[in-house]
Amino acid sequence: MTALMASIDPMGDYFSPLKIAAVFVLVLPWLWFVPWAQRDARRTLTPEQLVGGLLLGVGAIGLIVWLALPMFGVGLAIFATLTIGPSLGYLIYRDGKVPAQHRVLTMSHLTSMSARKDARKIKVTTRLKVYDSDGRLAVAPDEEEASIEVKLAYNGAQDLLYDLLSFRASEADLTPVGQEAKLRFLVDGAVTTRPSLDGADSDLIIQHIKLLAGLNADQRRKPQQGQISIDLVNQAIDLIVTTAGTTSGQRLQFRVVQESIQTQLDQLGMSEDVQEKITDANQVGGGLIIVSAPARNGLTSTLYSLLRCHDSFTMQLTTLEAKVAFEQDNVSQHAYGKDPAAMRKLLVSSLRHEPHVVMIDACKDPEAASVIVQAARERLILLGVSATDSFTALAKWAKVCGNATEAMASLKIVLAQVLVRKLCTECREPYRPDPSLLAKANLQAGDIKEFYRTPTKPRLDDKDKPLVDRDGNAIPCPACHGTGYYGRTGVFELLEITNELRELVAAGAALSKIKAACRKNQMLYLQEQALQKVIAGISSVQEVIRVTQPQSKAKAKAKKA
Numbered sequence: 001m002t003a004l005m006a007s008i009d010p011m012g013d014y015f016s017p018l019k020i021a022a023v024f025v026l027v028l029p030w031l032w033f034v035p036w037a038q039r040d041a042r043r044t045l046t047p048e049q050l051v052g053g054l055l056l057g058v059g060a061i062g063l064i065v066w067l068a069l070p071m072f073g074v075g076l077a078i079f080a081t082l083t084i085g086p087s088l089g090y091l092i093y094r095d096g097k098v099p100a101q102h103r104v105l106t107m108s109h110l111t112s113m114s115a116r117k118d119a120r121k122i123k124v125t126t127r128l129k130v131y132d133s134d135g136r137l138a139v140a141p142d143e144e145e146a147s148i149e150v151k152l153a154y155n156g157a158q159d160l161l162y163d164l165l166s167f168r169a170s171e172a173d174l175t176p177v178g179q180e181a182k183l184r185f186l187v188d189g190a191v192t193t194r195p196s197l198d199g200a201d202s203d204l205i206i207q208h209i210k211l212l213a214g215l216n217a218d219q220r221r222k223p224q225q226g227q228i229s230i231d232l233v234n235q236a237i238d239l240i241v242t243t244a245g246t247t248s249g250q251r252l253q254f255r256v257v258q259e260s261i262q263t264q265l266d267q268l269g270m271s272e273d274v275q276e277k278i279t280d281a282n283q284v285g286g287g288l289i290i291v292s293a294p295a296r297n298g299l300t301s302t303l304y305s306l307l308r309c310h311d312s313f314t315m316q317l318t319t320l321e322a323k324v325a326f327e328q329d330n331v332s333q334h335a336y337g338k339d340p341a342a343m344r345k346l347l348v349s350s351l352r353h354e355p356h357v358v359m360i361d362a363c364k365d366p367e368a369a370s371v372i373v374q375a376a377r378e379r380l381i382l383l384g385v386s387a388t389d390s391f392t393a394l395a396k397w398a399k400v401c402g403n404a405t406e407a408m409a410s411l412k413i414v415l416a417q418v419l420v421r422k423l424c425t426e427c428r429e430p431y432r433p434d435p436s437l438l439a440k441a442n443l444q445a446g447d448i449k450e451f452y453r454t455p456t457k458p459r460l461d462d463k464d465k466p467l468v469d470r471d472g473n474a475i476p477c478p479a480c481h482g483t484g485y486y487g488r489t490g491v492f493e494l495l496e497i498t499n500e501l502r503e504l505v506a507a508g509a510a511l512s513k514i515k516a517a518c519r520k521n522q523m524l525y526l527q528e529q530a531l532q533k534v535i536a537g538i539s540s541v542q543e544v545i546r547v548t549q550p551q552s553k554a555k556a557k558a559k560k561a
């Protein structure tokens with residue numbers, strides 16, 4: 001009894017410096033952990049107040065009990081249990097919710113934490129040759145001397161650019177959201193989400209890339225634009241770099257400067273019939289050809305490939321573009337900026353040199369339209385119109401002309417196009433299409449044995465077992481990285497302007513009548529042309545629906561989502 005009494009510390013002992021130190025050593029990590037878990041809760045979409053409240057509340061009870069109990073050791077054990085227990089519980093819970101690379105109770109995370117402590121342990125990894133805005137090769141940091149931040153920034157930027165190229169992304173976006181940065185690529189015109197980056201790492205990478213792109217690293221808020229380039233198997237790829245500040249931190253965007261503008265007419269994906277007709281119309285002499293497409297659907301590439309059908313050494317070729325998209329040898333190219341009036345002036349002065357072919361990227365100015373109509377009597381004009389199909393393009397052109405008869409006078413053809421993604425030939429999956437769907441599309445079920453789609457089943461190894469990585473996640477197709485698509489091809493709708501059509505439009509006929517006349521003339525609509533790509537196994541029904549759906553519907557759907 002006396003021994004027990006003796007073991008009870010008198011209250012005064014709490015003021016021993018050792019014990020006060022012990023209290024601090026245990027309380028401080030707890031005070032650090034609670035706000036961290038609260039911020040982290042956003043990642044798992046758990047109410048942050050609940051996480052913070054529980055951890056703080058239970059710990060506070062432990063602390064009160066500890067201070068109130070006369071037995072220091074017992075109190076310590078109670079406090080430790082009430083703080084470490086719920087904290088561990090939260091970590092296990094959140095690890096179950098976040099993607100593998102963000103889990104904290106894993107070997108790889110713990111080793112990376114200890115590696116962070118020792119800068120020398122971080123290996124500098126160069127995967128690509130990157131050149132700065134002045135064309136100088138970016139030098140890798142010194143393995144021994146460089147700070148941990150410099151190495152992390154260099155490696156992170158290398159990984160990001162390597163990832164971007166291996167996905168064949170045309171654009172990339174790194175946006176801070178809370179404690180992390182969301183990474184998205186635009187591949188073949190569709191968004192692909194990549195694993196998020198840690199917010200602090202993302203900031204290091206952005207600062208590193210800003211310096212390479214010739215931007216002011218201290219300017220974190222105002223938008224800036226610069227350029228870097230990458231050497232990939234002796235091919236230079238230029239990237240436009242844009243940075244700007246958001247409420248959560250810095251945002252970085254990349255845009256690959258496309259070389260696809262060099263494509264030839266027969267590589268665009270036209271059916272034989274369409275290619276024959278457009279080639280017939282694309283002859284020097286009087287005439288207007290309208291090429292239309294929704295934004296970012298290859299309009300510029302098609303205009304250039306039509307222009308390139310003409311010999312620039314024996315003929316006078318001219319382009320008028322808001323911004324010159326691609327420098328062509330021996331072609332007089334003019335940029336008119338954003339001012340439609342500037343375009344008209346440039347057009348009038350270019351026509352004085354009597355060019356054989358004039359390519360114009362867009363025309364929104366009625367006066368310029370009337371100059372085009374006049375010029376098209378003697379020379380070939382290739383005109384771009386932003387529209388979803390050939391009928392809309394025709395209506396837009398008639399509207400800017402203000403006079404339907406004039407608009408139709410020299411017009412030979414309206415070509416409309418969209419780009420569809422091509423199925424990855426490594427992993428596309430054959431299936432029997434639903435007969436009712438075929439009937440809807442006016443196709444004979446007997447003629448079509450199979451369609452293809454993106455894979456619905458996991459990839460299998462030699463023993464027919466699903467291919468998985470160490471964490472049990474399915475290993476995606478190495479060719480398309482699991483997107484199911486590889487590259488894009490054009491789908492073309494060709495509206496031939498016949499005399500019958502000219503009369504109908506001049507008389508202000510309804511669209512249904514105009515469409516009926518085109519149908520009689522064997523015209524295939526965009527959706528039907530796209531379906532030909534599905535029948536040929538090049539694309540999927542889902543992809544055709546995605547790109548040929550009217551934009552208003554797609555926008556409404558996106559809003560709902």
Ligand SMILES: [Zn+2]
Binds near residue numbers: 425427478479482483
């Ligand atoms: Zn694939």
